[in-house]
Amino acid sequence: MAPEIPTEQWAQVIEKTGGPVEYKKIPVQKPGPDEVLVNIKYSGVCHTDLHALQGDWPLPIKLPLVGGHEGAGIVVAKGDLATGVEIGDHAGVKWLNGSCLACEFCQKSDEPLCPKPLLSGYTVDGTFQQYCIAKAAHIAHLPKEVPLDAVAPVLCAGITVYKGLKESGAKPGQWVAIVGAGGGLGSLAQQYARAMGIRVIAIDSGDEKKKMCLEQQGAEHFVDFATSKDLVKDVQAATPDGLGPHAVLLVAVNEKPFQQAAEYIRPRGTVVCIGMPAGAFLKAPVFESVVKMITIKGSYVGNRQDSAEAIDFYARGLIKAPFKIVGLSELQMVYDKMKKGDIAGRYVLDMSK
Numbered sequence: 246m247a248p249e250i251p252t253e254q255w256a257q258v259i260e261k262t263g264g265p266v267e268y269k270k271i272p273v274q275k276p277g278p279d280e281v282l283v284n285i286k287y288s289g290v291c292h293t294d295l296h297a298l299q300g301d302w303p304l305p306i307k308l309p310l311v312g313g314h315e316g317a318g319i320v321v322a323k324g325d326l327a328t329g330v331e332i333g334d335h336a337g338v339k340w341l342n343g344s345c346l347a348c349e350f351c352q353k354s355d356e357p358l359c360p361k362p363l364l365s366g367y368t369v370d371g372t373f374q375q376y377c378i379a380k381a382a383h384i385a386h387l388p389k390e391v392p393l394d395a396v397a398p399v400l401c402a403g404i405t406v407y408k409g410l411k412e413s414g415a416k417p418g419q420w421v422a423i424v425g426a427g428g429g430l431g432s433l434a435q436q437y438a439r440a441m442g443i444r445v446i447a448i449d450s451g452d453e454k455k456k457m458c459l460e461q462q463g464a465e466h467f468v469d470f471a472t473s474k475d476l477v478k479d480v481q482a483a484t485p486d487g488l489g490p491h492a493v494l495l496v497a498v499n500e501k502p503f504q505q506a507a508e509y510i511r512p513r514g515t516v517v518c519i520g521m522p523a524g525a526f527l528k529a530p531v532f533e534s535v536v537k538m539i540t541i542k543g544s545y546v547g548n549r550q551d552s553a554e555a556i557d558f559y560a561r562g563l564i565k566a567p568f569k570i571v572g573l574s575e576l577q578m579v580y581d582k583m584k585k586g587d588i589a590g591r592y593v594l595d596m597s598k
């Protein structure tokens with residue numbers, strides 16, 4: 246029997262950039278021919294959602310906008326051309342809501358680079374509503390035994406850091422510095438690194454995040470960026486030969502660490518930029534970059550195969566990251582804490598409250 250779909254639902258809506266978000270009832274949309282309608286049960290809150298609310302990226306948002314792109318739920322309707330998915334399936338709605346599937350990048354499985362992407366919670370309405378539309382080709386397929394609350398942060402943060410670690414080229418036994426380790430992406434990055442056999446130096450600030458990184462997430466060293474007197478030296482000293490980590494994953498929301506990474510990276514090492522602080526620039530000394538033969542690159546979410554792999558790591562019980570559940574109605578409170586850098590791990594919204 247097909248599930249009953251209401252005509253109205255609760256959502257958090259951005260009417261103008263800068264916010265605040267408005268918790269209100271809006272109509273439930275119908276999926277197009279190649280789309281599905283997912284009854285979102287839980288959605289993670291990513292720092293990207295805060296960038297959208299603040300309008301601080303050089304990419305305009307849809308207005309009014311329903312944010313959110315870490316939504317986990319159940320497929321309740323689908324269009325006639327939506328293949329490979331059935332009503333009742335558990336599914337995730339990711340940042341990449343859809344892509345053209347025909348351009349050079351889509352054909353080479355680099356679909357995040359598609360010039361005509363649909364971005365959940367940015368250029369199309371996202372997961373901070375009870376019923377969300379996504380292209381059938383791009384939804385994440387979730388095994389039914391995976392809990393929908395805990396897997397929600399994997400749908401952006403997990404996929405992104407897993408892809409970033411692959412892009413870093415770090416091998417089992419080598420070291421990665423995770424910069425912004427106490428946040429949503431950073432906490433998952435430590436778990437993926439550990440599952441991949443890569444050793445972790447966590448960089449962030451405060452006792453709560455330090456304890457979480459060292460005692461729960463698997464970091465072997467923690468460097469506090471706010472209290473360290475010489476961060477470059479401290480990071481290098483954390484590796485046994487003092488030559489620094491083989492890779493750096495930058496998931497911080499400030500510009501400064503993007504300028505520092507080239508100084509402590511090991512020769513031949515790779516710096517992977519993932520965080521996107523507003524208006525920030527990369528800067529690296531040319532002399533050291535040359536004589537250390539370092540690589541600096543960007544990494545942007547993941548393709549459908551990366552997504553499936555990241556979810557599979559989670560489904561096999563290899564990934565545990567801290568999250569706190571609050572109601573959808575409390576989203577503004579989450580943003581206020583996020584702005585202050587006060588969140589260790591992730592907040593996940595329960596769509597029923």
Ligand SMILES: NC(=O)c1ccc[n+]([C@@H]2O[C@H](COP(=O)([O-])OP(=O)(O)OC[C@H]3O[C@@H](n4cnc5c(N)ncnc54)[C@H](O)[C@@H]3O)[C@@H](O)[C@H]2O)c1
Pocket residue numbers: 290291292293294296401402405424425426427428429430431448449450470496497498499501502518519520521522544545546547583586588590
């Ligand atoms: N490239 C991608 O595909 C992609 C995907 C998702 C998110 N992002 C971006 O990644 C960033 C992080 O997202 P999040 O949800 O994890 O944010 P978050 O707010 O949960 O975590 C950010 C962390 O950075 C830390 N930090 C701030 N300044 C620092 C410094 N100088 N050194 C070290 N750590 C510092 C904060 O204390 C915080 O713990 C955002 O800019 C987001 O938009 C990028």
Ligand SMILES: [Zn+2]
Pocket residue numbers: 291292293294314340401402
């Ligand atoms: Zn995200």
Ligand SMILES: [Zn+2]
Pocket residue numbers: 344345346347348349350351352356358359360361
């Ligand atoms: Zn494309």
